[in-house]
């Protein structure tokens with residue numbers, strides 16, 4: 001049942017003028033136009049918002065690690081992370097089935113001693129590239145579950161705030177060895 005007020009009756013879906021003139025139909029059209037305009041404005045606002053925010057677009061390439069003869073030890077994975085998107089992103093977590101734990105590490109020289117420390121996260125700004133290379137950033141694999149045989153591969157998953165999970169194949173090889181850089 002509708003709600004009566006004066007000469008108008010609100011039926012829930014349309015407003016009909018009770019004296020039977022064509023007023024009801026034009027009200028209906030006007031209401032429809034207002035709703036449509038609202039939808040268009042909302043859609044536009046959402047689209048503009050997405051444009052402003054942009055998106056991160058993460059690619060991981062050239063992942064490699066030196067061979068390790070037996071399980072139980074550690075290994076370092078080197079790779080390149082590129083953010084070709086419009087927004088920055090943050091690397092938080094690394095996972096691989098070949099190690100109990102994978103951490104983000106940064107090395108630096110302290111006098112003659114190479115020291116490394118664990119990073120909780122690594123920011124990669126829009127349009128920037130992070131190079132993980134010997135003597136610098138690396139993914140530290142701790143507690144290898146198996147040996148890393150030369151010329152084999154294993155999966156490594158990196159988890160980013162925006163891009164989510166990105167899995168890459170790590171090539172086991174000597175530095176600058178056969179296979180070289182690959183895309």
Ligand SMILES: [Cu+2]
Nearest residue numbers: 105116138140
């Ligand atoms: Cu390390």
